Amino acid sequence: MVLVPAGRAPSLQVQWVGLQRVQVKVQALLPAVARRLLESEQLSEKGYFDNNESKLLHQQVITLQPNVYGEASLNVDLSKADLPAGSAYLARVSPCSDADCEFTLYRRYDDQQVVVLHSRYALSALVADSETPVSMGDFDSGELITRGSIELLAKNSEFLGSFAIRGNGYAHIPNALMRGQNGSAPALLINENKHGLSYLSLNESPLSLAQLPVDGADTAVLGDGYLRTERGVYRGGESVYFSTKKA
Numbered sequence: 708m709v710l711v712p713a714g715r716a717p718s719l720q721v722q723w724v725g726l727q728r729v730q731v732k733v734q735a736l737l738p739a740v741a742r743r744l745l746e747s748e749q750l751s752e753k754g755y756f757d758n759n760e761s762k763l764l765h766q767q768v769i770t771l772q773p774n775v776y777g778e779a780s781l782n783v784d785l786s787k788a789d790l791p792a793g794s795a796y797l798a799r800v801s802p803c804s805d806a807d808c809e810f811t812l813y814r815r816y817d818d819q820q821v822v823v824l825h826s827r828y829a830l831s832a833l834v835a836d837s838e839t840p841v842s843m844g845d846f847d848s849g850e851l852i853t854r855g856s857i858e859l860l861a862k863n864s865e866f867l868g869s870f871a872i873r874g875n876g877y878a879h880i881p882n883a884l885m886r887g888q889n890g891s892a893p894a895l896l897i898n899e900n901k902h903g904l905s906y907l908s909l910n911e912s913p914l915s916l917a918q919l920p921v922d923g924a925d926t927a928v929l930g931d932g933y934l935r936t937e938r939g940v941y942r943g944g945e946s947v948y949f950s951t952k953k954a
Contacts, residue, residue, distance in 0.1 A: 708822040722779070726802045735796050794825070861893060
């Protein structure tokens with residue numbers, strides 16, 4: 708499941724081996740279903756994603772161009788599919804042969820699918836010692852929103868509380884509410900205003916610094932050298948002398 712800024716649509720990138728054609732379908736989802744999916748992450752196993760044709764928003768068959776090894780990549784730009792702005796939808800890419808590329812009602816075992824949900828603002832949360840500050844910013848400008856409130860919901864849809872956004876752009880949630888277990892575990896932050904809904908799923912893994920280049924300089928094979936001058940200030944035209952030290 709992916710969250711995208713309201714009014715925008717993602718591009719789907721898929722790779723296949725040994726296929727000539729694929730079928731692309733986009734189906735509308737009820738906002739309540741999409742919101743419940745953010746909370747539980749289990750709806751796809753419970754038959755919520757049926758193929759009722761009345762919910763169909765877009766469909767097409769695309770011919771692939773595989774290389775000599777039979778590998779093909781596909782980029783489907785959903786912004787060109789004329790989808791309703793702000794809607795929640797399920798995008799599904801299915802392999803098909805010449806014989807079965809007619810649009811079918813049945814899911815294949817090797818379908819690739821993603822649920823797309825639009826968020827008006829970008830929410831972020833940082834767990835500190837005693838509380839979790841939550842901010843809400845504009846996707847384009849990055850400017851923090853300094854009004855409204857943030858609601859916290861559990862995996863079982865239980866309402867855990869509403870927290871006002873202060874003048875500094877942050878709402879503060881006590882960490883006691885962030886330690887629930889099982890169905891009471893915190894799952895979703897949500898804001899609702901006249902401009903639309905904004906979401907942040909807490910089911911995603913927190914950002915790990917191991918994924919970022921924060922290790923510092925690599926250790927040199929022959930060691931590290933440090934340069935030091937004999938004094939800190941020089942007049943123009945003076946010679947500068949360095950001493951070296953090997954670590």
